[in-house]
Amino acid sequence: MSLVVAKFGGSSVATPERVKNIAHLLVERKSQGDDVVAVVSAMGSTTDNLIDLAKAVNAHPSGREMDNLMSTGELVSMSVLALAIEQLGEKAMGMNGRQVGIITNDDFGNAQIKEIHTDRIHEALKEGYIVIVAGFQGIDEDGDITTLGRGGSDTTAVAIAASLGADVCEIYTDVDGVYSADPRVVGKAQKLDRISYEEMLELAAAGSGVLHKRCVEFARNFDVKIHTRSSFENVPGTIVEDMIDVEKAIVSGVAYDNSEAKFTLRGVEDTQGVAAKVFNELAKRKISVDMIIQNISENGFTDISFTSPTSELENVKKILEELLTKLSARSYQINDNISKISIVGAGMKANSGVAAKMFQTLADEGINISMISTSDIRTSVVIDQTQFKHATQCLHTAFGLDGTEIFEDNTLSEQELKDKANKGR
Amino acid sequence: MSLVVAKFGGSSVATPERVKNIAHLLVERKSQGDDVVAVVSAMGSTTDNLIDLAKAVNAHPSGREMDNLMSTGELVSMSVLALAIEQLGEKAMGMNGRQVGIITNDDFGNAQIKEIHTDRIHEALKEGYIVIVAGFQGIDEDGDITTLGRGGSDTTAVAIAASLGADVCEIYTDVDGVYSADPRVVGKAQKLDRISYEEMLELAAAGSGVLHKRCVEFARNFDVKIHTRSSFENVPGTIVEDMIDVEKAIVSGVAYDNSEAKFTLRGVEDTQGVAAKVFNELAKRKISVDMIIQNISENGFTDISFTSPTSELENVKKILEELLTKLSARSYQINDNISKISIVGAGMKANSGVAAKMFQTLADEGINISMISTSDIRTSVVIDQTQFKHATQCLHTAFGLDGTEIFEDNTLSEQELKDKANKGR
Numbered sequence: 001m002s003l004v005v006a007k008f009g010g011s012s013v014a015t016p017e018r019v020k021n022i023a024h025l026l027v028e029r030k031s032q033g034d035d036v037v038a039v040v041s042a043m044g045s046t047t048d049n050l051i052d053l054a055k056a057v058n059a060h061p062s063g064r065e066m067d068n069l070m071s072t073g074e075l076v077s078m079s080v081l082a083l084a085i086e087q088l089g090e091k092a093m094g095m096n097g098r099q100v101g102i103i104t105n106d107d108f109g110n111a112q113i114k115e116i117h118t119d120r121i122h123e124a125l126k127e128g129y130i131v132i133v134a135g136f137q138g139i140d141e142d143g144d145i146t147t148l149g150r151g152g153s154d155t156t157a158v159a160i161a162a163s164l165g166a167d168v169c170e171i172y173t174d175v176d177g178v179y180s181a182d183p184r185v186v187g188k189a190q191k192l193d194r195i196s197y198e199e200m201l202e203l204a205a206a207g208s209g210v211l212h213k214r215c216v217e218f219a220r221n222f223d224v225k226i227h228t229r230s231s232f233e234n235v236p237g238t239i240v241e242d243m244i245d246v247e248k249a250i251v252s253g254v255a256y257d258n259s260e261a262k263f264t265l266r267g268v269e270d271t272q273g274v275a276a277k278v279f280n281e282l283a284k285r286k287i288s289v290d291m292i293i294q295n296i297s298e299n300g301f302t303d304i305s306f307t308s309p310t311s312e313l314e315n316v317k318k319i320l321e322e323l324l325t326k327l328s329a330r331s332y333q334i335n336d337n338i339s340k341i342s343i344v345g346a347g348m349k350a351n352s353g354v355a356a357k358m359f360q361t362l363a364d365e366g367i368n369i370s371m372i373s374t375s376d377i378r379t380s381v382v383i384d385q386t387q388f389k390h391a392t393q394c395l396h397t398a399f400g401l402d403g404t405e406i407f408e409d410n411t412l413s414e415q416e417l418k419d420k421a422n423k424g425r
Numbered sequence: 426m427s428l429v430v431a432k433f434g435g436s437s438v439a440t441p442e443r444v445k446n447i448a449h450l451l452v453e454r455k456s457q458g459d460d461v462v463a464v465v466s467a468m469g470s471t472t473d474n475l476i477d478l479a480k481a482v483n484a485h486p487s488g489r490e491m492d493n494l495m496s497t498g499e500l501v502s503m504s505v506l507a508l509a510i511e512q513l514g515e516k517a518m519g520m521n522g523r524q525v526g527i528i529t530n531d532d533f534g535n536a537q538i539k540e541i542h543t544d545r546i547h548e549a550l551k552e553g554y555i556v557i558v559a560g561f562q563g564i565d566e567d568g569d570i571t572t573l574g575r576g577g578s579d580t581t582a583v584a585i586a587a588s589l590g591a592d593v594c595e596i597y598t599d600v601d602g603v604y605s606a607d608p609r610v611v612g613k614a615q616k617l618d619r620i621s622y623e624e625m626l627e628l629a630a631a632g633s634g635v636l637h638k639r640c641v642e643f644a645r646n647f648d649v650k651i652h653t654r655s656s657f658e659n660v661p662g663t664i665v666e667d668m669i670d671v672e673k674a675i676v677s678g679v680a681y682d683n684s685e686a687k688f689t690l691r692g693v694e695d696t697q698g699v700a701a702k703v704f705n706e707l708a709k710r711k712i713s714v715d716m717i718i719q720n721i722s723e724n725g726f727t728d729i730s731f732t733s734p735t736s737e738l739e740n741v742k743k744i745l746e747e748l749l750t751k752l753s754a755r756s757y758q759i760n761d762n763i764s765k766i767s768i769v770g771a772g773m774k775a776n777s778g779v780a781a782k783m784f785q786t787l788a789d790e791g792i793n794i795s796m797i798s799t800s801d802i803r804t805s806v807v808i809d810q811t812q813f814k815h816a817t818q819c820l821h822t823a824f825g826l827d828g829t830e831i832f833e834d835n836t837l838s839e840q841e842l843k844d845k846a847n848k849g850r
Binding site: 016019020023050052054055056057058059061063065066068070071075076079080081082083084086089092093094096098099143144145280350 | 441444445448475478479481482484486488489491493494496498500501503505506508511512517519521523524568569570596612615767820
């Protein structure tokens with residue numbers, strides 16, 4: 001008998017039929033003797049519909065009232081799943097953020113979990129209930145409802161699993177695990193049986209959308225084993241856990257990210273603190289910056305390049321225009337037709353020459369690199385977006401990741417791939 | 426400067442445009458110096474959609490989990506109205522049942538308010554917020570969400586007005602007040618400027634749908650002045666209040682109710698306790714009974730007739746079939762083609778002969794009466810439903826209620842009139 005926390009994403013509970021399937025799955029687990037806590041996202045497009053509703057009455061909906069609104073999506077799916085379980089003759093108890101004891105700070109829209117009081121879940125499990133938790137939300141110290149931002153429901157699940165000391169946190173989605181590359185781009189991508197927290201974090205940061213960075217960090221910090229798997233077929237997925245003693249593949253996966261744009265400020269005087277001015281300005285407006293390059297100075301002038309989400313393009317543009325005057329820079333450039341390609345692998349730490357092999361492979365294929373960044377277990381490059389598929393494929397082959405199964409190339413449009421990169425919570 | 430509690434029904438907040446209108450109305454009130462608390466129902470058909478969703482996964486959704494689901498409709502409209510007010514530059518604070526301090530018993534789906542702790546509303550008003558309350562809900566002593574059943578949002582509004590000592594509880598709906606009869610049936614119906622709690626209660630019980638019995642009872646018990654008015658035009662509606670010293674019209678209004686059916690158990694042995702057996706059985710299944718008639722015994726046998734909501738027809742039928750055997754009755758009859766016509770007026774107490782005039786008027790028009798019940802200030806009769814319009818009209822004329830304004834006869838279908846009788850919370 002084990003204690004299982006199972007999280008179901010929006011597509012897994014999108015219709016009453018799917019909710020009924022989840023109910024069967026949970027009742028089955030319960031009948032095998034497990035204690036079961038389910039965490040749910042909002043049904044299907046509910047979240048988008050709520051945002052549309054808010055925008056119909058408020059140009060910039062945000063803050064406490066917006067969080068009140070956004071939290072209702074998960075309350076609905078929580079209740080419907082509980083009712084579906086009751087229909088099967090099992091006891092179910094839905095719990096909102098307050099009932100489940102998730103206390104956050106009051107950063108509405110992107111609240112951080114501070115503590116979890118799981119007494120009520122413990123009690124309900126002891127009384128034989130299947131507990132259904134509304135994901136993505138908590139309350140602050142005033143008792144006001146907060147939401148956790150992107151990846152919120154995953155974070156809820158991992159945080160509850162950590163608090164309860166659950167044996168595993170299962171994350172059910174519409175894909176059946178973590179792949180060595182996006183199967184829609186690399187036909188010979190392989191499902192990974194296991195991956196370390198660190199690799200998963202780098203893959204998430206590199207644009208692989210299966211798990212959010214934040215929930216993986218939480219899992220690593222509290223040593224929660226994650227099993228990410230399909231809610232549509234009963235097959236094993238990918239285990240994410242600490243993998244200290246395992247021999248490591250040099251490269252575990254290749255990821256791409258088409259959601260960023262590259263910004264360059266040209267002809268900036270190369271004096272002390274000039275870079276600080278640029279990035280302070282971006283930080284003040286809460287615009288996240290990924291890669292940064294400052295060119296070697298020439299005649300006392302330099303260029304500064306960075307990447308930020310394409311969704312912030314207009315905001316960054318405004319800042320660059322202000323900086324142009326402030327810093328007496330020559331000009332600025334924006335390129336939203338870029339792709340970030342990353343290779344990730346715990347074995348890179350101990351193996352030099354991996355980055356060099358990556359650059360050589362791309363060069364051999366005639367793919368030009370415009371930016372580079374690295375970490376212990378990741379190397380990322382920025383290339384022209386028209387070449388992202390080819391780059392991902394040839395790196396996948398070069399690092400020996402090709403499997404035998406051949407996925408059909410679904411030839412997703414670039415827009416679809418962008419949407420994929422931008423979706424989800 | 427006064428303290429106003431304003432309640433908006435589902436049709437008043439059905440679309441973003443209407444929500445924006447309400448926001449303007451509230452901001453206007455606030456700018457006039459009033460403290461404003463708004464109570465909202467769920468937007469338009471939200472409640473029905475939630476019920477459909479529940480029924481798609483559970484044949485008989487009810488209890489704690491159903492209340493969790495049903496409460497979300499009002500949370501959405503609360504948040505959207507708060508966001509619309511923020512867009513106008515005013516401070517707004519949405520409050521759910523817990524935040525507003527409404528403590529109920531745990532009779533899910535039909536919870537009774539036990540106490541209200543308004544500290545947080547007081548504080549928010551003092552800080553200059555327009556407070557928006559999600560109607561229809563509270564929490565029980567375990568912190569579980571409960572809903573208040575039919576007329577719930579009206580009850581929320583009146584209860585909060587009572588707790589706050591508000592100057593008035595304004596109830597905004599899609600009609601502009603209480604009429605001497607349904608204007609869709611009686612062309613010469615008049616809007617009443619004022620009406621007493623008692624008369625309003627009798628009208629509500631008699632099928633007039635403007636205000637629910639429960640909220641009027643609450644208002645009477647706590648002496649809350651209600652102003653029921655239109656959310657679409659800024660004209661005075663009807664004031665419901667204590668009217669001890671006012672000269673009373675003998676009859677204030679005529680109401681009809683097409684939502685009940687008549688059930689008769691024939692040939693029951695007329696022994697002690699036989700009626701008790703019948704109505705105990707109905708009470709056990711929580712089926713409400715309105716009118717009851719037991720015929721004079723003939724040869725030791727009698728007939729028992731009663732009316733109950735048509736929506737319970739199948740359930741009552743089952744009970745009658747059981748009773749047929751238990752009581753060795755001869756047969757049973759069901760007639761769902763009846764109408765209850767009532768005249769209501771505080772002046773009836775002091776004026777004898779009012780009931781007689783009612784019966785005579787109907788007899789003169791060839792309308793047959795099959796059941797009669799009376800109270801201090803109401804007389805009701807059951808007639809054939811095909812005659813309900815004619816009966817309402819001729820009583821309206823006979824008791825001198827006809828006004829000068831002529832409403833068009835909208836000739837609602839019987840189904841529409843039935844729907845009207847069954848709608849709303």
